[in-house]
Amino acid sequence: LYYGGKRALELVEEGYTTLRELPEGLKLSEVQARPVRAVKNDAVVVEPGLKDALDEIEGPIAFFDLETLGLAIPRWDGTRPWDPVPLQASVHVQRRGRMVHRSFLARPDDQDPRVALSEFLTEELSGAKTIFVWNASFEQRCLRRMGEALPALQKPIAKLSARLVDLLRNSRKPWILVA
Numbered sequence: 616l617y618y619g620g621k622r623a624l625e626l627v628e629e630g631y632t633t634l635r636e637l638p639e640g641l642k643l644s645e646v647q648a649r650p651v652r653a654v655k656n657d658a659v660v661v662e663p664g665l666k667d668a669l670d671e672i673e674g675p676i677a678f679f680d681l682e683t684l685g686l687a688i689p690r691w692d693g694t695r696p697w698d699p700v701p702l703q704a705s706v707h708v709q710r711r712g713r714m715v716h717r718s719f720l721a722r723p724d725d726q727d728p729r730v731a732l733s734e735f736l737t738e739e740l741s742g743a744k745t746i747f748v749w750n751a752s753f754e755q756r757c758l759r760r761m762g763e764a765l766p767a768l769q770k771p772i773a774k775l776s777a778r779l780v781d782l783l784r785n786s787r788k789p790w791i792l793v794a
Contacts, residue, residue, distance in 0.1 A: 617647050672780075675709040677743035679736070681757050691727040693764035701757050702728050706739045729761045730768075737771040744778065751781035 616623040616634070631637055634654040643651060653660045683699035694700055702721040707714045719735040721728030736758075740746055748754045758776040762769035 616643075617650060618644075619647065673744040675743050676745045676747065677706060677708040677740050678747045679704060679706045679740065679754075680748065681754055683757060690725075691729070691764075693760075698760070699753075699757060700729065701732050701761065704732060704736060706736070708739060708743055710742075727764075729764055733761050733765055733768045733772055737768065737775060740775055740778075745780055746775065746778045747780050747782050749781075750783045751779045755779060 616626065619626070626637065634651045637651055641651075649660055649662070681701045682703035683701050685697040685699050686694075687696055689695055689698065691700065704719040706717045706719075708717065709715075717735075717739050719732055721732065755776050758772050762772040762776075765772070
């Protein structure tokens with residue numbers, strides 16, 4: 616149950632173990648009710664407004680995700696204890712109508728991984744007009760800190776950050792597609 620928290624635990628205690636079992640008329644938020652409808656109807660739910668929202672997306676598109684490591688003792692200039700330092704990235708970019716996957720993994724040496732990662736991201740995502748991420752505030756914070764630490768790459772990183780679209784925030788909108 617999306618963001619069910621305490622309510623989800625109460626439902627489990629009442630004996631419900633799947634969305635399909637939930638009773639009709641159960642008070643749920645619209646974001647919670649949507650997947651329940653989809654599961655109970657064995658169907659994809661397309662809410663009004665989805666087409667208009669999709670029409671606003673400017674291609675080519677890309678998706679990316681950063682993974683970070685927070686070290687207690689800073690290892691690189693410009694980092695503080697427990698700063699999330701990006702070490703890994705997964706990128707999917709639309710090229711000639713197909714999605715192409717590229718990845719980056721920092722080498723286990725003493726080099727600051729943010730330099731090579733910033734170059735990787737700016738190169739791989741350069742042609743994408745819309746870049747989808749999950750939890751954009753985290754990704755933008757990581758990008759901003761990389762830009763601050765790497766002044767020569769600050770402008771390309773800022774341009775990349777400005778094209779991010781947050782899938783987390785958009786998943787709460789009433790038109791989202793659920794299977």
